[in-house]
Amino acid sequence: NAGVTQTPKFRVLKTGQSMTLLCAQDMNHEYMYWYRQDPGMGLRLIHYSVGEGTTAKGEVPDGYNVSRLKKQNFLLGLESAAPSQTSVYFCASRTSGTDTQYFGPGTRLTVL
Amino acid sequence: GIQVEQSPPDLILQEGANSTLRCNFSDSVNNLQWFHQNPWGQLINLFYIPSGTKQNGRLSATTVATERYSLLYISSSQTTDSGVYFCAVAGYETSGSRLTFGEGTQLTVNP
Numbered sequence: 609n610a611g612v613t614q615t616p617k618f619r620v621l622k623t624g625q626s627m628t629l630l631c632a633q634d635m636n637h638e639y640m641y642w643y644r645q646d647p648g649m650g651l652r653l654i655h656y657s658v659g660e661g662t663t664a665k666g667e668v669p670d671g672y673n674v675s676r677l678k679k680q681n682f683l684l685g686l687e688s689a690a691p692s693q694t695s696v697y698f699c700a701s702r703t704s705g706t707d708t709q710y711f712g713p714g715t716r717l718t719v720l
Numbered sequence: 721g722i723q724v725e726q727s728p729p730d731l732i733l734q735e736g737a738n739s740t741l742r743c744n745f746s747d748s749v750n751n752l753q754w755f756h757q758n759p760w761g762q763l764i765n766l767f768y769i770p771s772g773t774k775q776n777g778r779l780s781a782t783t784v785a786t787e788r789y790s791l792l793y794i795s796s797s798q799t800t801d802s803g804v805y806f807c808a809v810a811g812y813e814t815s816g817s818r819l820t821f822g823e824g825t826q827l828t829v830n831p
Contacts, residue, residue: 641818650724650806650821666818667721698763707751707770707810709819711763 612712621689629684631699640682644695689719726822741792743807751810758803797829
């Protein structure tokens with residue numbers, strides 16, 4: 609049972625490049641979330657999903673897209689990266705039976 | 721949306737000391753969690769505590785929902801307690817139980 613995993617752990621992009629971050633969970637959780645964490649701040653919700661095939665906007669969705677084609681995976685895409693998207697990205701998941709969220713180890717993204 | 725305020729923003733302790741971290745929130749909540757982010761960045765869930773009191777070893781937490789605050793107590797602190805402590809909440813009107821995080825308390829425990 610690996611819990612929540614994130615790929616990649618680190619990435620450096622140039623402005624305008626695109627990339628996809630992968631979050632995978634093996635706990636059969638219905639809900640999945642993508643957050644970003646900027647220096648000295650708490651986490652802010654980007655997008656979330658309440659089940660396979662569903663997605664919804666969070667607090668800071670602009671510049672990001674997501675997909676949840678399989679229950680265990682939640683993908684976060686940056687179509688045209690900007691320096692303002694330099695951040696640490698965390699994925700989390702939870703089951704419908706509890707409100708406790710379990711977090712992945714994070715992806716550190718730098719956009720030059 | 722709900723506002724979350726944590727205090728103090730920074731705290732420095734000697735090993736063995738006790739501490740209290742506070743989380744104030746602006747509206748009624750049905751979800752409140754405390755997290756510890758260790759120096760390597762990993763987020764660990766400490767407590768799910770929308771109301772009442774819980775204890776886990778040297779850590780305990782109390783949420784007074786009617787007065788909109790929660791407290792995290794750390795007793796006999798150890799250097800491994802260092803890191804950032806986050807409070808996160810979700811309100812009754814929040815779909816998907818989306819969490820709003822405070823800005824955290826940076827705790828440093830010196831040997």
